[in-house]
Amino acid sequence: MMPGKLLQEIAQAKPWTCREEEAFLNIARTYEYLAQTLSEFFREYHLSMTQYNMLRILRGAGPEGLNCTEAARRMITHDPDVTRLFDRLEVRRLILRKRSSVDRRVVLASITEHGLELLSQMDEPLCDLHVRQMAGLTPEKLETLIEACEALRP
Template sequence: MSGRIQAELKQTKPVSSLEEEAYLNVQRTSNTLNQGIAELLRSHDLTQAQYNVLRILRGAGEGGLNASEIAGRMISRDPDVTRLVDRLEKRGLVDRWRCSEDRRVVWTRISQAGLDLINPIDAPLNELHRRLLSHMSQEKLQTLIELLEEARDGA
């Protein structure tokens, strides 16, 4: 490691490649940025995965989505979306019903209680995003977005 990450991780052994150093930086940055978001959501009794599902369902509208569609739209993959949705349903934050054409398919939509819970989070979350990243210029943010998209394309 030649950059700051080596000091932050208190590592004396160098990494084997520039790619590994970049990966460690992405992971460390993700963790750092997520800490504030996790705290904000915790104050609303939500995990990041639960909030992500509720936002996805809010965007889907009245028609809702099935579990595989929810899973495909999640920021961080969750291996058991069904169990995650079960917990949200027990709290009254989502409604579920079976498809009339195919009883194996279960549709899920956000309930009014779910909307009442997440809508007030929008403004503080947007402010948190600004606070976390506003020290970077618009050009640097755009470059960062493009670089991260390119990194995902290679994965």
């Protein structure tokens, strides 16, 4: 078996303990590369990846919005302080929070028109970025990647 590209990238002479270690570290290295590109993209819109993720969740929830717990459950990456995340988005008038009419203890968050407009501006350029990020994969390899990633999650 030929040494993989990652060994060269990180200048490691010692072979991997097992093939699974090599796979894991390749996923981690690739995520960091892709996340850096995304962070640069989001910086142009004065958003973090986490803020963008929450805006997408709230857009998908529709005008009724979601409570904090449900919104946090749907996030791609876990954020332990969703309340502060909501605070930052509300200050920018991207979301609105209100008490539930059914249960006054529950606070619902929904995306504002301003938030919808921002996401609308980002949709096409972000899709273009993802296409560029995945340009090294044939459609078949892209399908295999998606299937492999999904097989690793419970």
